[in-house]
Amino acid sequence: MPTVNLNKNELEKLAGKKLSIDKLKDRISMLGTDLEDIKGNEIIVEVFPDRPDMLSEQGFARAFSSFIGVKKGLREYKAKKSNYNLIIDDSVKNIRPFTSCAIVKNLKFDGEKIKQVIQIQEKLHVGYGRNRKKCAIGIYPLEKIKFPIHYRALEPEKIIFTPLESKREMNGNEILEKHPAGKEYGHLLKEKNKFPVFVDAGNNILSMPPIINSENTGKITGKTKEIFIEVSGFDYNVVSKCLSIIVCSLIDMKGIAYEIELKYGNKKITSPSLKPESMKIDINYANKILGLNLRENDIKNYLERMGYDYSKGKVIIPCYRTDIMHQADIIEDIAIAYGYENFKEEIPNVSTLGSEDESEKFKRKIKDILIGFGYLECNSYNLISGDVLNKMEIKMNNIKVLNPVNIDYNTLRSWMIPSLMKILSENKHHEYPQKIFEAGTAFEKEESENLGLLSCHANANFTEVKQILDYMFNALGLKYNLEEAEHDSFIKGRAGMIKCNGKKMGYIGELHPKIITNFNLELPVAGFEINLSELSKLVIQY
C-alpha cells in the first residue's frame, strides 16, 4: 500500500487542531488509512490506493481536518484566466496522445516544500500513474519558458537536449540507452518511431515525457516561484484528474493557479479543470445499504465531514477525487463519517440451510480410514519444483507457471507421490517406520483431488499397502482390480494400475530403488495414488 510522510507540526497547522498521539492514531485509522510509524516529528501513514489525493501533506490534511470537523464541506479551488496557449500536434496521436497543463505562481519552495512537491509527483507516478505508464508529470520553472508551447512527436535522432542530471546533450535514443531514467522507463517508448516532446516558442525542448525533463528548462530549485506543470498520458480524464490533484495541493501551499488553453486541432479545452462534479444520491438506497435511518440533514452533515457539499439530492464532489464511480463510493464515505465504531451490529433472522461439499465429505471419510491405520497426514504445496517431479523418472505434461518469483516452485504437481517422496527425503533423521499420506490437488490434464500414500521402513512392501487398498475399497462397497502396469517409478512386476468399474483410478506398487536413490533415501518405500474425484463419482451413485 502507498504511504505518505507527514510532518506532524505541519499537519497540525494544516488540519487546524492538535491531537494527542492516541487520538491521532485512532482518528487516522477510522478515516480509513493506517498510521504506520511515528519517527519523532515525522508521521508515516498508509493510504488506500483509491485515494491518491491523500498522498501529500496538503491532501491528507485537507481530508483529515474535514473528518475531525475543523473545516467541513467543499473547498473552492479556482484557476485564473490567462493567455497561455499549448498546441497539441497530431503527431502524438498514436504515441502519447493527451496532456493537461497548468501554471502556478506565488510559490515559495523552501526546503520542506520542494520535498513535498517531489513526494506528490513520485507517489502519483507510482500508484495512480502505474509507473508513468498511465500518466507522467513534468514540472518546469516558468521564467525559462516562452509560450506558446507545442506538444509533438519527433524522430528520436531529432530530439537533442541535455537531460536532467546530465552534463551533455543527448539525442532521444541515447537518453533511452544511457540515462538512468531512460533505462528505467525506456520500455514505455519502445517500438515507437517517434518520441513525444514539449517544445517552447524559442524551439527549446522542455522534456521528453514520460522519461525526463531538460536540465536547462525543466529544473525547479528553491528559488523557483512560478511553474508550468504538464501531465501526459493516454486518457484525457486520467491526466486531467492527476493534474487537479497536484494543482489543489499547490493552491493549498498558497499558490495561485492560472489556466492554459489547450488546442487539440480545432477543439479547445481549458485546463486545469478544478470544477467540482456532482452525482445524484438516493437517500433511501444509502439507508438501505447502511442499515440506518439518516435524514437528509444528517447525510448533508456527514458528506461535509468528508469534504463534499450536498444540495437537493445531489452530492458535489471535489475535483481531486478520482474514486467516485457510483453512489456506493459516496455511501461508504457517509459510513466513515458516521463512524464504523457507531454502527449497531445485528444478525438478521434469515434461515438458510448449511451444507458441505460432497467431495469434502468423501475426502474426510477416506482420511479417517488412513488415520485409523496409523498414517500421518501431510500438507504440501501444489507448486513444486520441476526437478522433484523429474526424480520420478516418468514423463508427464506438467503445467508450469510463467515467471515464478521462487524458481524452486515453478510447476503444478501432476501427482501426489513426488510431494510425499520429498517429505520422506527431508525426514531421514526421524523415527521409522514413516507412514504418510496427503489428500490434495493434482494437475494432470485436469485438476483433481488425489490421494497419495507411502510407507517407508526396513520391511515396507507391496502387501502392506495393498491391504489398506483392499480395506478402503471394501469399506466403500466397491470392487477394484489391478492390472500389471509398466510404470518407471515402480519396480517392474510389482506395480499395478488400480481400476474400478473399468475406469483407471491410480497406481500401486513398490517404488523402484532408482527413485528411492534419487530422493536420497535408503529404505524401501511402497505406496499408492488414487484419483479421489473419479472415485467419489462411483461411490455417490450408490
Added chain:
Amino acid sequence: MKEVAESLSPLERKIFPLIKDNISLNELIDKSRLKEVEVIRALQWLENKELINVRKESKEIIEIDSNGRKILKEDLPEKRFLKSILNKELSLNEIIEKAKLDKDELNAALGLLKRNSCIILGNKIKITEAGKKYLNDNRIEDFLKKLPLDKNKADKILYNELKGRKELIKENLVKDRISDLTSKGRELQKLNLKDDYIESLTINVIKNKEWVNKKFRRYDININVPKVYPGKKHFVNEALDYARRIWLEMGFKEMKGNIIQTAFWNFDALYTSQDHSVREMQDTFYLKEKGRLPDKEIVNKVRAAHENGWNTGSKGWQYKWNPEEAMKKVLRTHTTCLSAQTLSKLKKEELPAKFFSVGRCYRNETLDFSHLFEFNQTEGIVVDENANLRHLMGYLREFATKMGFPKVRFRPAYFPYTEPSLEGDVYDPVHKKWIEFIAAGIFRPEVTKPLLGKDVPVLAWGPGIDRIITAAYNIKDIRDIYKNDLKQLRESKMWLK
C-alpha cells in the same frame, strides 16, 4: 519394603542380589550372564526404586592389538631370534631364515637385543648371558595375557615400553556404570526375595487359576514407557475443518471450484480493472495457455460494467475492455472467484442464500518467514435483498466469536470489489494485541448486477486463516505450516476449538 520386593521384575530379581558397592557393569554382565541392554535396563529400574545409585564413569582400558595376539601364538620376535642362536652361532641371514623373521620384526628385535646387550655382533652372532636371562623373562607375555586391563591398574613401566612397540596393545575409552547400594537397597538385600510372583497374565495363569495362590509382581506404574504416535490429521486441516464447521453452523453452503481460473473470473468479474497492478506478473501466477470465457451475455455485461458502468449507475473504469486479457489463465489469487461464479448461477427465487469456500490461493511472492506464495483462504457471502452494513458487522462478530475472538473492532478498508469495505481486527488475548483478522465488504453493484442480474446487497468476508493457525500454534515462521517435519507433526498439540 515388601511392596518394593513385590515390584521387582524378573530382570531386577536376577541382578539385584549380585549388586555390591562399587560393582561395574561388566562384572554384572559376567555374573548374571544377561545381555548388556538387559542389565542396563535392570539397573535403571533399580535406580528408579532408589535401591541403588549408578555412577557413570569412563575408563581407559588397555586392550591387546593385532601384533600382540600374534605374539601370544608365535612368541616374541626377539625371543625367536635368541632361540635360533641358543646352541649355535649363526650369520644374520641364517637367523632370519631359522627364526622366520620379517623385515619389521628383525629391525625391532635387533634394536632391542643390542640395547639390552643380549647379543654380540660379528660375522656370526653370539648370545650373551643377558640374552639367556631374557629368554626366561615372561613379563611381556604375562601382561598381554591379562588384557583387557584398566589403565590405572597396569604396570606403568611395562605399559610404556609396550606402547612404543608396533600394534602390540591399544587403548580404549570405555564408559562404565558403577553401582552402589543405597541404605534402602542394603535393607532389601537382607530380605528373602521370593521368585514366584506372577510376571505376565497369561492364558495359563487365568485358565489354571494360578493367580489364586500367587501374587502378581507389582509394576512401577510411574515408569517412563516408550513413546508411540497415532496417525492423525495435519494441524492446518484441523483448523480449516474448524472454519468449515463454523460456516455450516451459520447456515452456509460450501462452494468448490478450480484453482486454475481465467482472469475473467478472478479479476474482471470482480470489477478489477485490466490495468490494476494486482494483475501484473509480479503479483499473479499466469499459465501459458488461455481459457474460455463464459456465456456471451455475462461477458458483455461485465465488459460494459468496466467500460461505462453498464446500467449499474456507475461511470465504470472508462477504458476499452480487452477479452484477450480476460482469457488468460491464472492460479486464483482469492476464493472470491468462486463467489463470482456462484452469483452468476444463482436464481432470484433462491434468495436469500449464503455460501462459503475454503481453499488454496496464490500470490507470486518471495517466500520468507511472513509470506507464502500458496496460502489458505476461507470466505463467505450472504446474498439477501435486505442485507446491510450492520448485518455484515453482526455476522463478522459472530464468526470471530466462534473462532475464539469475541473482542472485535471495525475500521474502514479498501478492496477493489467491495464498497463499503471494512477490516475487522480481533484482540488476541494470548499475545495481548489487536491483529488484523478479517476483510469484508458489500460487493459493488458493478460486480453484483452483471452476474446476478439484479443489484442485491452481497455481504462478503474472509478471515486470514493462516494467521489464526500461526497464532494458535505459536508459529513464528509461516513457512512451518508446510514444513512437514514428521516429528513436529507427530508431537503437535491438538486443535482444541
